[in-house]
Amino acid sequence: MKIDTRHPRDIRRDIRSGKITGVTAGRGQGYVQANLAVLPRDLAYDFLLFCQRNPKPCPLVEVTDAGSPEPVGVAPGADLRTDIPSYRIYKDGVLADEVTDATPYWRDDLVAFLLGCSFTFEWAMLDAGVRLWHIEQGKNVAMWRTSIACRPAGAFHGPMVVSMRPIAPADLPKAVTASSRFPATHGAPIHVGDPKAIGIDDITTPHYGDAQEFRPGDLPVFWACGVTPQAVALASKPSFMITHSPGSMFITDVPNSALAAF
Amino acid sequence: MKIDTRHPRDIRRDIRSGKITGVTAGRGQGYVQANLAVLPRDLAYDFLLFCQRNPKPCPLVEVTDAGSPEPVGVAPGADLRTDIPSYRIYKDGVLADEVTDATPYWRDDLVAFLLGCSFTFEWAMLDAGVRLWHIEQGKNVAMWRTSIACRPAGAFHGPMVVSMRPIAPADLPKAVTASSRFPATHGAPIHVGDPKAIGIDDITTPHYGDAQEFRPGDLPVFWACGVTPQAVALASKPSFMITHSPGSMFITDVPNSALAAF
Numbered sequence: 001m002k003i004d005t006r007h008p009r010d011i012r013r014d015i016r017s018g019k020i021t022g023v024t025a026g027r028g029q030g031y032v033q034a035n036l037a038v039l040p041r042d043l044a045y046d047f048l049l050f051c052q053r054n055p056k057p058c059p060l061v062e063v064t065d066a067g068s069p070e071p072v073g074v075a076p077g078a079d080l081r082t083d084i085p086s087y088r089i090y091k092d093g094v095l096a097d098e099v100t101d102a103t104p105y106w107r108d109d110l111v112a113f114l115l116g117c118s119f120t121f122e123w124a125m126l127d128a129g130v131r132l133w134h135i136e137q138g139k140n141v142a143m144w145r146t147s148i149a150c151r152p153a154g155a156f157h158g159p160m161v162v163s164m165r166p167i168a169p170a171d172l173p174k175a176v177t178a179s180s181r182f183p184a185t186h187g188a189p190i191h192v193g194d195p196k197a198i199g200i201d202d203i204t205t206p207h208y209g210d211a212q213e214f215r216p217g218d219l220p221v222f223w224a225c226g227v228t229p230q231a232v233a234l235a236s237k238p239s240f241m242i243t244h245s246p247g248s249m250f251i252t253d254v255p256n257s258a259l260a261a262f
Numbered sequence: 263m264k265i266d267t268r269h270p271r272d273i274r275r276d277i278r279s280g281k282i283t284g285v286t287a288g289r290g291q292g293y294v295q296a297n298l299a300v301l302p303r304d305l306a307y308d309f310l311l312f313c314q315r316n317p318k319p320c321p322l323v324e325v326t327d328a329g330s331p332e333p334v335g336v337a338p339g340a341d342l343r344t345d346i347p348s349y350r351i352y353k354d355g356v357l358a359d360e361v362t363d364a365t366p367y368w369r370d371d372l373v374a375f376l377l378g379c380s381f382t383f384e385w386a387m388l389d390a391g392v393r394l395w396h397i398e399q400g401k402n403v404a405m406w407r408t409s410i411a412c413r414p415a416g417a418f419h420g421p422m423v424v425s426m427r428p429i430a431p432a433d434l435p436k437a438v439t440a441s442s443r444f445p446a447t448h449g450a451p452i453h454v455g456d457p458k459a460i461g462i463d464d465i466t467t468p469h470y471g472d473a474q475e476f477r478p479g480d481l482p483v484f485w486a487c488g489v490t491p492q493a494v495a496l497a498s499k500p501s502f503m504i505t506h507s508p509g510s511m512f513i514t515d516v517p518n519s520a521l522a523a524f
Contacts, residue, residue, distance in 0.1 A: 045307040048314065052322055053335065060314055065416075073315065073413065151335065154327075180524050183445070188524040261523055262442050262450040 005029050008075065008251040012083040018100065021085050023247035030123070030256055032074070032185070033249040034061055034114035035226045036084060037233055038102075038242035041066045044111040046154030047233060051113070053151040057160050057228035059184045061252070061259070062114040069106060071114055074252040080112045086245035093237030102242055110242070116185035117226050117249060118163060120256045121178070128178040130171045133213055141165055142206035143225055147199025148190070150232065158232040162190065162198065163209070163225040166218035175221060181260045191222040198222065267291050270337065270513040274345040280362065283347050285509035292385070292518055294336070294447070295511040296323055296376035297488045298346060299495055300364075300504035303328045306373040308416030309495060313375070315413040319422050319490035321446045323514070323521070324376040331368060333376055336514040342374045348507035355499030364504055372504070378447035379488050379511060380425060382518045383440070390440040392433045395475055403427055404468035405487055409461025410452070412494065420494040424452065424460070425471070425487040428480035437483060443522045453484040460484065 004011060004027040011027050014020040024033055039047055044066070051058035062071045069080040081103045089097040089105055099105070118141070122132060134141050141163040148160040167175045172192070180188035195203045203220060204211055208227060214220070230243055244250065266273055266289040273289050276282040286295055301309055306328070313320035324333045331342040343365045351359040351367055361367070380403070384394060396403050403425040410422040429437045434454070442450035457465045465482060466473055470489060476482070492505055506512065 045310070048307070048310050049325055052310065052314065052325055063311055063314055183523050261445050 003029060008253050009077070011251055012075070012078055015085050016079065016082045021100065024085065024249045024251055025247065028251040032061065032252045032254040032256055032259055033117050033119050034074070034252055035117055035230070036080065036242070036244040036250055037113045037115065037229060038080070038110050039113070039233065039238055040107070040240055041109040041111055043155060043238050046156050047113065050150070050153035050156040050232065051115070051229065053153050054160070054228070055183065056186060056190055056224035057150065057226070059116040059186060060113060061116050061184055061254070064112040066111050067108040069112065071112065071252070074114065074254050076253070080250065081106050084244050084248060084250050086248040088243045088245050090234060090238070090241040090243070092239060093234050098245060105242060114250060114252070115226055115229055116182075116259070118186060118223065120185035120259060121182045121187070121223070123256050124178040124182055125175050128174045130175045130178065131168060133166055133215070134210065137213075140209040142210060142212045143208040143227055144200045145207055150228065155236045156232050158228070158235050160190070161225040161227040161231060162222040164203070164206070164212060164220050164222050166212050166214045167221045168215065169217050169219060172219060172221070179223065183261050184259045186224045186226070189221045189223050192219055195220055265291060270515050271339075273513055274337070274340055277347050278341065278344045283362065286347065286511045286513055287509065290513040294323065294514045294516040294518055294521055295379050295381050296336070296514055297379055297492070298342065298504070298506040298512055299375045299377065299491055300342070300372050301375070301495065301500055302369070302502055303371040303373055305417060305500050308418055309375065312412070312415035312418040312494065313377070313491065315415050316422070316490070317445065318448060318452060318486035319412065319488070321378040321448060322375060323378050323446055323516070326374040328373050329370040331374065333374065333514070336376065336516050338515070342512065343368050346506050346510060346512050348510040350505050350507050352496060352500070352503040352505070354501060355496050360507060367504060376512060376514070377488055377491055378444075378521070380448060380485065382447035382521060383444045383449070383485070385518050386440040386444055387437050390436045392437045392440065393430060395428055395477070396472065402471040404472060404474045405470040405489055406462045407469055412490065417498045418494050420490070420497050422452070423487040423489040423493060424484040426465070426468070426474060426482050426484050428474050428476045429483045430477065431479050431481060434481060434483070441485065445523050446521045448486045448488070451483045451485050454481055457482055
């Protein structure tokens with residue numbers, strides 16, 4: 001994978017002009033990447049409340065003012081309508097379009113939510129010396145819907161989705177402490193060990209992503225996953241919603257290290 | 263001060279029946295106490311967004327469903343209309359009444375916000391062996407409005423209010439690490455040292471609370487303060503608002519230790 005080490009501002013300019021397309025992995029090294037969910041103002045209160053009540057799967061890093069596409073808190077000057085390589089447009093919960101520029105779909109009543117993603121806590125774990133099989137193998141993580149119910153809020157309810165990474169026993173304590181420093185990107189694991197305890201019957205067959213390989217002694221370690229908020233929002237069939245396309249994230253100006261809780 | 267070590271459920275029952283009145287300090291040892299702000303649903307989105315954007319001064323521990331006085335997340339079965347010793351009722355930003363039962367003022371469109379308070383991080387610091395002058399002397403902390411602007415959200419804007427505690431240099435690292443474990447109750451300090459750097463001209467004259475005494479070498483340490491959200495909400499002159507009376511808090515079922523971030 002080619003690494004793009006430029007400042008996010010420069011990368012976003014190339015995304016906006018169409019020079020850069022596709023997934024954002026490997027771009028903006030060391031900067032927080034975020035999931036996008038855009039909803040009309042009349043649904044935004046329930047969604048904001050849902051995120052407040054479920055901070056592990058739904059860690060907010062930014063909420064824009066209604067109608068404004070500028071995430072002033074994490075990337076002043078950026079435009080959320082154009083600075084992501086690819087968008088999905090949903091109408092009544094059904095995929096209606098996939099576009100590289102969401103400007104034609106923008107409305108004065110839209111609120112954009114940016115949610116932290118696993119790239120940040122994976123960076124913290126790698127930095128701490130934790131081995132991550134899926135990164136070494138160039139695979140995606142494994143993800144499941146669980147038997148853990150999110151706390152509902154208005155129109156929004158559903159199960160927590162988790163990601164799983166096999167972790168060596170000697171690495172486990174560091175995996176927990178390194179990820180826990182970043183609650184804004186899912187924080188520490190929500191479960192370690194027996195998959196059945198959280199409603200996962202078959203650890204070899206994920207609902208999303210790639211099956212993982214366990215080295216001898218590896219424990220399955222589960223983190224709350226950013227797939228949760230999108231899945232929950234779509235399940236309620238909102239009249240209108242914009243999201244990023246999978247893997248095609250918004251790159252903020254916030255260094256991963258700056259997101260450490262204090 | 264007489265210490266009431268019963269479970270919060272039993273203490274709230276006595277508050278509800280009128281057997282317990284006054285401030286809640288010393289009651290429900292080891293359990294999270296919370297600030298109350300109740301606003302109509304049409305202002306609740308802006309206030310929720312304000313708290314999301316300013317988590318250090320406005321750490322939410324609970325937001326109720328509109329119309330429901332039950333904080334199901336932190337004290338199932340409790341009633342926020344009756345389980346606090348004293349309430350203040352504001353109309354158009356002006357104090358209109360002070361009551362021990364808010365039931366007559368309750369409405370179907372009200373949303374209750376519970377915000378973490380300094381009791382929890384002070385408990386963590388005392389537990390870690392940090393000496394706190396105001397507790398040894400039975401005084402209040404010192405508080406100031408600062409030159410630090412909160413990030414605005416809709417109708418709500420204003421300066422961050424901070425509390426200040428003199429801390430011995432040898433205690434400072436523990437004061438930081440112990441409080442940082444509790445971001446839901448203001449977390450780590452926002453400033454250490456020179457008061458003028460955050461707009462405080464006279465460290466001997468607080469805007470609220472009691473002046474503090476510095477032992478030789480003590481540093482002034484500043485934490486974001488829960489006075490901020492109430493001051494900010496009132497400054498916008500909301501049509502209607504209910505708060506707890508100063509010092510007369512809501513006692514949750516959540517042990518302080520359970521609020522540690524992970």
